[in-house]
Amino acid sequence: MTIASSDDAGSPALRTESPNPGMTKTAGYWLHLTRAIEEAGRRLYLQGRIPGSFYDGRGQEATAVGAALAMAPDDVATPLIRDMGVHLVRGVTPSAVMRHYLGKSGGPMEGRDGNIHLGSLEHGTVAMVSHLPEMLPVGLGVALARTWRGQPSAALCFCGDGAAAGGVWHETLNLAALWNAPLVVLVERNGWSYMTPERKYLPVERISDRAAGYGAQGRTVDGNDVFAVYDVIQTALDHARDGGGVTVVEAFTYRMHGHGAHDSQRYVPEEDLERWRERDPLKVWRHRAEVDLAWSEHDQSELEAEISLQVTAALADAHAAAYPAADTLAESVFAP
Amino acid sequence: MTIASSDDAGSPALRTESPNPGMTKTAGYWLHLTRAIEEAGRRLYLQGRIPGSFYDGRGQEATAVGAALAMAPDDVATPLIRDMGVHLVRGVTPSAVMRHYLGKSGGPMEGRDGNIHLGSLEHGTVAMVSHLPEMLPVGLGVALARTWRGQPSAALCFCGDGAAAGGVWHETLNLAALWNAPLVVLVERNGWSYMTPERKYLPVERISDRAAGYGAQGRTVDGNDVFAVYDVIQTALDHARDGGGVTVVEAFTYRMHGHGAHDSQRYVPEEDLERWRERDPLKVWRHRAEVDLAWSEHDQSELEAEISLQVTAALADAHAAAYPAADTLAESVFAP
Amino acid sequence: MTYLEAIRRTLDSALEDDDRVLLIGEDVGSGGGAFRATEGLQEKYGIDRVRDTPISESAFTGVAIGLALAGWRPIVEYQFADFLTCGFTQIVNVAAKMHFRTRQHVPMVIRAPAGGGFSGGPFHSQNPEAWFLRTPGLKVVCPATVEDVGLLLAAAVRDPNPVVFLEQKNLYTRIKGSYAASSDDSVEGARLARAGTDLTVVTYGAALPTVLEAAKAVRAEVDVEVIDLRVLCPLDWDTVAASVTRTSRCVVVTEDYAEYGVGAEVSARVAEQLFEELDAPVRRLGSGFWPIPFSPPLEAATLPGVDQIASLLLSTARF
């Protein structure tokens, strides 16, 4: 499957030509679940029922889901604010996400942190800090930790196209290249850094071209095609785990919602949104599902219904949950 | 003039084939003055008469001197610990340097800072902080300040091959490239980052190859050939001032003394030192002077004698100078 | 006019009045900044004077230092005060020490929205002032009112030193006041926020409205004087000392941690220098000593609240 309209369709050599039908169904499930959970969260937020701010990855779900599906069990990811799909694929339940959004007890951070800041090594993720792109070396450290004790592991570190300007990007790529360490940096090239368009933060065509300066591989991929992302990331992670070194994958995609739910993104040209709506990751997936699985309207409704049930149950669970008790805050600071 | 033994002889296109004889004499003066002042300082330090630590640029004088000579009056440099030549060429007197080394009054920093941390906009330099490579954006800012008010100026920012691993390198190059700002980064490729050899901090052949990733120009040059450095830096600074953008110049050279005077550099292979001694910047210069100026033993003795007088006078002046008074320290913190 | 509007208006005037003033930071032009403090200014003054930057705090702070050294008056915006750690070396080692080392001026303002109170979580709620207060060479300002934020920002822009200007983001739209234009050149001086006779509360920033509420709540029993420090460095010790000398009791309330912050410094200084004047030990109250949590009840249990302050006022008065 290819998207005719794409100018950034990824490195052809890495595109999947013969898909795996089991994978198609799986990917569809996670794509739709991610979309549904984030839509539900966003609605709640706009109703004033989720505190703080709210971020989602609308339009970028294929990048997170495709990449997470490509991970081996012992790999580690450092997903950011567009990458809810990673958490779901790696086993965080919809209820846990909803409790987390609401700051309830039983969420993965027990209300200490919120919105999309979650993660734990159990799920093969590290909870992001806001400071960009400071998670890169942390993810690398976890993968090295495992690798060095004989448990092959690669780090899949997400990085916005805006965040790639941060100094830690350079330090981490240089260090990882030097140590021939198992690192894949997945740059989400969505054209925006908050309200700033890419021509105001990026002086070059492709961020992945910078990989060469570290002796690393650079790849581009259509970030809205879950299968293409899966393939290129799987190859890169395998390569990393096999001692081949670092890859920078630049996934071309687009941010379809505002930076956060508070942001109406009136500054984003409607034509762009229009064009990218045509390439919505769920549409792209469905096109492929129709070919691979003879996916029908009926299949689609069934999938949506199943997910809707799950999300409703998760919401109910989260609403019913208690807030964490405040009396353990002081003792949370240090490990005993 | 070429150095037959060099593997890193710089970009041939940029080598000077027809030198300027006035320039030859000038360059020789500054090279020898730099060497003499640093040797005198080092002797003093080893005698325990200079406090703190002591750094010199032995073997790298041609890079500092050649680059400084290439600067236009309104350009600004951010020299580091190997770059005494820049201060001298830009008008800091030998006495001022000696007073500075000794922490005496009348030095450029009035004893607040020492060793090679000196500079002022009057001389077109900014005094370095130790944190590497944090001077890059500061130098860039000064050049922009001048450029933006219609006074063409380029920044000549020095950076060690070790320091080029620091995140600020990346942030500054990206920002400068984006703004098409007048920046030349001069990487001193001397093979060492303190006690660590380059294979342990640098995963690639050439740091200047990273320029492409920012849409900047990369150049290499024989850092021990003052004329070659002059040419490549002058071209790069002119290019920057003319709105052509950023250049990274990688000057291949070698650190002939320890990291500081406390460091016996027993870890440096004697063969390397032997090889590079043959390419000593003063030797390289003299070879050219013989061709250009029919430079004789007599000329050489005269030059050395003149410089020796200057250094002796500077030392006498500095030894006689008083220490700064301590009672103004508190009021030095803020500008009034 | 809101606190935020006063900031925008002051930035506008600064750009208007002085050609050397520049705004630099992420999204400051595009979209007018995360909080809209610079909205419309790029349109009005052009992309050269209101400069968007990539996510590169060290680089843009360093560039601003160079600009300041060479005669401009840059105002850099950190999108959240939490991100000051990303340009930390430039701020505390380059800017702060420049005048001491070289006698050259670095007239720059580092604006950063600080503080919690809206479930921003551990990385969008921090109060960083103590990091800068213990670093010689930085002025630090934390305005608590609409009037002050304008006056002090204007003064900061004219100051020949690097000024860390900590906007209290919880006050951005919560409080109203009037815009005051002034050409008073000193970033200095505490302000009497409430006159009283029984006890002095020293506070600043977003804690001020909470303190005033608490003072009101206990007014039947204690007549509380409230000093709003406004400028944390240089600290207006004389105003504090005069008040505590009169009241003989002192409580320091900050949204920042009391430990190693203004709470510690003012408490220590009062006890040391007014030892014989005090009828009761100084008390201090700040946020619970842990990262600021996201979940509303946890955050509420972290930040100093009206009731907590009120009971501290009462116990100190009764001591």
Place this chain on the structure above:
Amino acid sequence: MTYLEAIRRTLDSALEDDDRVLLIGEDVGSGGGAFRATEGLQEKYGIDRVRDTPISESAFTGVAIGLALAGWRPIVEYQFADFLTCGFTQIVNVAAKMHFRTRQHVPMVIRAPAGGGFSGGPFHSQNPEAWFLRTPGLKVVCPATVEDVGLLLAAAVRDPNPVVFLEQKNLYTRIKGSYAASSDDSVEGARLARAGTDLTVVTYGAALPTVLEAAKAVRAEVDVEVIDLRVLCPLDWDTVAASVTRTSRCVVVTEDYAEYGVGAEVSARVAEQLFEELDAPVRRLGSGFWPIPFSPPLEAATLPGVDQIASLLLSTARF
């Protein structure tokens, strides 16, 4: 054995005893570090366990956090404590807040040589402890003796939390003592460095020898008790309180600035909690509140000296 040798020996034992221990930093393998604290260890334990890094403080600190999270016990070395600002975000935002946010352990040690006294100038002399003390989630250790530096470093390596371990570089070769091996698991507790009855000095780190000298100088008139805090976080308040309760007088001496540091915190706490015990106001003394200058007479005028301390002891005793 010197302070430096005790560090080396402890690192050696840590590597020997626990396969999970790693050393990471600039030049730690090549050359054995700027101060030779890790000399010979790469040869002994290999390049995988003693890892040289490029000049990339953020990256190597972040990698160490990841390693610690996933079961290793990394010890990172900052070449000078002044450079802690270059990895500041990783230390104060990633490491410090990890356990609070996620309940995951980050057992890592951040070693850094701190302090002045040898004309290191503004960038090789800083005492950074207060930046970390006001940041919840970091333990902070400043050993003042050869025995302690070994014991506390060993304990820091075993601690399940990030520990900022500030080696007092002015003591590296200046003081001697014996090496003590211990498996005591707590990074905690102050130490009575000198018993006395008239006045308590609270101090730590490189200031200790100077304080002891001053105590000796005034012994004819004042019998000074000296508490060496050793561990600044968690602070051993009980030991301080017990001593001040006995002596009724307290002076805090630090090489770090007194402002917003341990001087402020301990002074405030003593005055607040021991209000009725004090016969004199607490006094504190630290370095002059400016960057540490290079020139020897300027640096001498900056750091707290024996005479200055002695006269403070006398005036406090006579109060």
